[in-house]
Amino acid sequence: MNLVVVSNRVTRGKANEPMTGGLAAALLPVVEQSGAIWVGSSGRLRDGPQKERFAEVEALGAGAIAMLDLPAAHYGGFYEGFANSALWPALHSRSDLIRASHGDYLSYCEINAFMARALLRFRNRDTAFWVQDYHFLALGAELRKLGVTEPVGFFLHTPWPARNVMSGVPHHRELVEAMLAYDLIGFQTDEDCENFLAYVGQDLGLSVQDSRVTSRRGGIVGQTRCATFPIGIDAEKFAQAAMRAITHPQVSRLRRSLHGEKLAIGVDRLDYSKGLVNRINAFDLMWTREPALLRNVSLLQIATPSRGGIEAYCNLQNEVARLVSDVNGRHGEVDWTPIRYLNKGFGQAVLAGLYRCAQVGVVTPLHDGMNLVAKEYVAAQNPDDPGVLVLSKFAGAANELDAALVVNPNDVDGMARAIASALSMPLAERRLRYAAMMARLNSHTIHDWFNGFVGALRDARIEKETVEPALPAPAILPRRSAGPALRYY
Missing domain, CATH: 3.40.50.2000 (Glycogen Phosphorylase B;)
Structure with a gap:
């Protein structure tokens, strides 16, 4: 055929x-x-x-x-x-x-x-x-x-x-x-x-x-x-790409800039379905409620602009930019920025390395068909020291990746607690959750x-x-x- x-x-x-x-x-x-x-x-x-x-x-x-x-x-x-x-x-x-x-x-x-x-x-x-x-x-x-x-x-x-x-x-x-x-x-x-x-x-x-x-x-x-x-995705292939990407110049620069602090990552199109406003509010609440996490964890939010000719998208872009500026203005220091906000896309080779650098992957759409970013984040992790996925219950991926920390993206308080929990999760639990999710990804691939x-x-x-x-x-x-x-x- x-x-x-x-x-x-x-x-x-x-x-x-x-x-x-x-x-x-x-x-x-x-x-x-x-x-x-x-x-x-x-x-x-x-x-x-x-x-x-x-x-x-x-x-x-x-x-x-x-x-x-x-x-x-x-x-x-x-x-x-x-x-x-x-x-x-x-x-x-x-x-x-x-x-x-x-x-x-x-x-x-x-x-x-x-x-x-x-x-x-x-x-x-x-x-x-x-x-x-x-x-x-x-x-x-x-x-x-x-x-x-x-x-x-x-x-x-x-x-x-x-x-x-x-x-x-x-x-x-x-x-x-x-x-x-x-x-x-x-x-x-x-x-x-x-x-x-x-x-x-x-x-x-x-x-x-x-x-x-x-x-x-x-x-x-x-x-x-x-x-x-x-x-699905080709999890093994993506894992190999993440290992190779560790030495990519952009990934290396990111790692050096962290100075030992932890990193959370979000990768989305700039779209109202992705829950970006609630996500940023959750990080704001977490830093406000747990000041010990200030300077100890930052968020890298990649938000690729799209559909700029549509009013709803222009309004969202302005709202997210204003919110990021407000959070950084209140929580930031002269030598530390809480949210690294990038309005540009990256190739898969770089993204795989960025995922691997992050201790927490935050995928919290208000509604999504599947969301392959969630699966890619898991596949990119180091099996010996994996990060934790915080995943919206309204993403299709939540039906398969139930070993993630599954959250309601409309519950800002609950998301803030889940992100903090992910940052403090013991290694043994992280490994168990990662192994369960990788087994699921490998059991049903893109092929x-x-x-x-x-x-x-x-x-x-x-x-x-x-x-x-x-x-x-x-x-x-x-x-x-x-x-x-x-x-x-």
């Missing part, structure tokens, strides 16, 4: 290319080893009428990457508009932040249709398409419109919210109906899968049996299988995730039968002229 993987952006995986976990870091190693073709945006935009031309196609290990210039006329409404001002806040249960115009929705549909046409270049009888994430909820339906009958699967890297939250998204019904064109839909957690099945069963009134949704598109009855595929989904997609086919008389197709997208979830470990 020739596999075509589709995402909004692709990465070449250079060692110094900034990365903070997430989709790109996950897909890179499996594309390199599997021979898949990874298709996505080049990051460049084109003006005026255009064909679906690929700007670049190049080898990536045993696979390849193909990059497409997207139409400038629709990209803003697609990306900063509907995808990240309507879908992203809803998927992270922030219905108060949903903002989108009808024009944004039309642009979202146009980009999905544009990508579908471009993918036909890679279609043959043995092709399967695997679509990644919320940018392309409608891509499967667009491929079906073009006559694609080969397997098409979809994996959602974010959470899927409760029914009442999803119903706050404009055109939510049309989008979910479009998703049912996929043969297989994968989620990070059982809760996400169950939320989706509850929506299609109750809001769309469709039949759901054994995690299969039966739906009708025109005169065709088809089934979509829904299942849980928690994403197991990839093979599990691809195997399920290979077996999944939409079971079709002609329905007479044919009923009108549901209005999935505008015309351009106008049960218990299965778990795969």
Whole structure:
């Protein structure tokens, strides 16, 4: 089976290319080893009428990457508009932040249709398409419109919210109906899968049996299988990278600058879903309540800016910067800064070394699909003297890494106590917790995730039968002229 993987952006995986976990870091190693073709945006935009031309196609290990210039006329409404001002806040249960115009929705549909046409270049009888994430909820339906009958699967890297939250998204019904064109839909957690099945069963009134949704598109009855595929990492490979990174110049400079003090680390995109404000408030409270920790532990917070054209992100950036300045002003000394706050990304080689330097990893999102930073932090630790992971109960990773100190990110007092506990945890307990988490990471790697989904997609086919008389197709997208979830470990 020739596999075509589709995402909004692709990465070449250079060692110094900034990365903070997430989709790109996950897909890179499996594309390199599997021979898949990874298709996505080049990051460049084109003006005026255009064909679906690929700007670049190049080898990536045993696979390849193909990059497409997207139409400038629709990209803003697609990306900063509907995808990240309507879908992203809803998927992270922030219905108060949903903002989108009808024009944004039309642009979202146009980009999905544009990508579908471009993918036909890679279609043959043995092709399967695997679509990644919320940018392309409608891509499967667009491929079906073009006559694609080969397997098409979809994996959602974010959470899927409760029914009442999803119903706050404009055109939510049309989008979910479009998703049912996929043969297989994968989620990070059982809760996400169950939320989706509850929506299609109750809001769309469709039949759901054994995690299969039966739906009708025109005169065709088809089934979509829904299942849980928690994403992993290559823990051993990341551990080796962390060992090598100890001698990296940036890592060496960090170690020398600590002068024996302990370090906590947070690595996130600058996003309201990551819980940065509550995290900083927790450190502030810890230093206020336990002044003995002043000058004995600092926080390295890497917060990579993103989506700067969206008001909610600009407001967050200003709020976090103000808060960091306030905490440093009250607790800092002329020769000591409590929070080292960096608004830039680092390559995986450097990040692995930074994780290994830190006695505490703080991963406290308010809501997250999985959060691979949590897994990378654990994998990077020195087995003889491991650090402690403080992990939000609302990250998908908490379902697997239950040997972490699991916290409620809305409970600032509880987080402050957990961080202090992590700093004073005895070596024997740290080793036990680390061993348990590493065993879990090694039992389900990124390659197991990839093979599990691809195997399920290979077996999944939409079971079709002609329905007479044919009923009108549901209005999935505008015309351009106008049960218990299965778990795969």
